[in-house]
Amino acid sequence: MCTPAKIRKLDEVVVNRIAAGEIIQRPANALKELIENSLDAKATNIQITAKEGGLKLLQIQDNGTGIRKEDMEIVCERFTTSKLQKFEDLGTLTTFGFRGEALASISHIALLTITTKTADEKCAYKASYINSKLKASPVPCAGNQGTIITIENLFYNVATRRKALSNPSEEFTKITEVVMRYAVHNSAVGFTLKKHGEPSSQVRTPYNSTKQNNIRLLYGNPVARELLEVELDDKDYKFKMHGLVTNPNYTNKRMVMLLFINNRLVDSASIRKMLEDVYSVYLPKKAHPWCYISLDINPQNIDVNVHPTKHEVRFLHEDTIVERIKFALDERLTGNSASRTFYLQA
Ligand code: ADP
Ligand code: MG
Numbered sequence: 001m002c003t004p005a006k007i008r009k010l011d012e013v014v015v016n017r018i019a020a021g022e023i024i025q026r027p028a029n030a031l032k033e034l035i036e037n038s039l040d041a042k043a044t045n046i047q048i049t050a051k052e053g054g055l056k057l058l059q060i061q062d063n064g065t066g067i068r069k070e071d072m073e074i075v076c077e078r079f080t081t082s083k084l085q086k087f088e089d090l091g092t093l094t095t096f097g098f099r100g101e102a103l104a105s106i107s108h109i110a111l112l113t114i115t116t117k118t119a120d121e122k123c124a125y126k127a128s129y130i131n132s133k134l135k136a137s138p139v140p141c142a143g144n145q146g147t148i149i150t151i152e153n154l155f156y157n158v159a160t161r162r163k164a165l166s167n168p169s170e171e172f173t174k175i176t177e178v179v180m181r182y183a184v185h186n187s188a189v190g191f192t193l194k195k196h197g198e199p200s201s202q203v204r205t206p207y208n209s210t211k212q213n214n215i216r217l218l219y220g221n222p223v224a225r226e227l228l229e230v231e232l233d234d235k236d237y238k239f240k241m242h243g244l245v246t247n248p249n250y251t252n253k254r255m256v257m258l259l260f261i262n263n264r265l266v267d268s269a270s271i272r273k274m275l276e277d278v279y280s281v282y283l284p285k286k287a288h289p290w291c292y293i294s295l296d297i298n299p300q301n302i303d304v305n306v307h308p309t310k311h312e313v314r315f316l317h318e319d320t321i322v323e324r325i326k327f328a329l330d331e332r333l334t335g336n337s338a339s340r341t342f343y344l345q346a
Helices: 012-023 027-040 087-092 102-109 159-164 168-185 211-219 269-280 318-345
Strands: 045-051 057-062 111-117 124-130 139-141 146-152 190-195 201-204 227-234 239-246 256-261 290-297
Touching (some): 012 102, 027 168, 045 168, 168 190, 168 201, 211 239, 211 290
Parallel strands (some): 256 290
Antiparallel strands (some): 227 239
16 A cells, blocks of 8 residues: 655745746846846946856846845845836836846856945945845945846756756857847847957947847848838737848848847747748748847736746737738838849849
8 A cells, every 4th residue: 555645845945946947947048137137227238248158157247227235135035126016017017027036046046146336335235145145245345337247157056957958059059149139129238248258259239229230230231231121000909010120132041030029038939920921922932031020019918927937928919919010011021022023133
């Protein structure tokens, strides 16, 4: 006879570590959260350094508002945030963060250090965190206004995850993709991405640039010179779209989609499929476009809570909205294919 195993309550540290692993799956996820925090803090310059694909070291420095010294004690605790107070606020939220889980999560699976200075303080303060808690009181130090978040040895205590992420160059590629995408979307903000110890940067965009200019800098002239601009302001379903998509002269082996919904980098299977459909009419088989699409949807129509990583966004009237975007793109591409025929014959 088998006796049932005794049910025990899991240790809190274990619970938190498991929860953290669901939110932060790889260095690129952590970086996305940190970039969004810097943007929420009104940074105009964001510098990122990575060592071993962000697994050994991932550092992000911004020139934003900084964090108050008195908040440093609780900033890495779960559900501590400066952005949300009551449930109803979720409907009108304009910041990226809202539930204060990113820093807490990271501190459960890495050593996290914050160096920060607000405009009011005379000096910066530095503190390290493990499992949401300060390791020691913040110490004064030199520093510019803004915040430096340093993450060391990500997943040091999650052996299986660490093993699964055994290829630092693959992780660095993912990091680079995240930075390039945010740099295109937030072209007013200057971004830099460097490998630790190397003088040259992998990504560098100037402050106060434009989307088109950053696309040229980061994705090259072949993309930049074939871009069509598509805009849509739909009063019925209360959404706006701004797209920069390649015309039928451009083809690529795989589709590149930069999708932002309410300024958040997301993925959407339905939008991806719609793009493939639209372009299938204009491009040869196995040829794909490059598409940047930014959607602004009434926050009340978005379910931001759908997944802890906030990667997959669902919204009200999704099918109709996607259909309307498809129509707008198709119209723009049709208009352009006439000039293409001309161009090819010339
Ligand atoms: P959330 O962004 O959901 O509030 P986080 O864990 O990402 O949760 O951050 C917790 C809090 O720490 C934020 O609400 C913000 O007040 C502060 N914070 C985090 N990063 C920065 C930053 N780069 N600059 C200024 N404040 C920051
Ligand atoms: Mg955040």
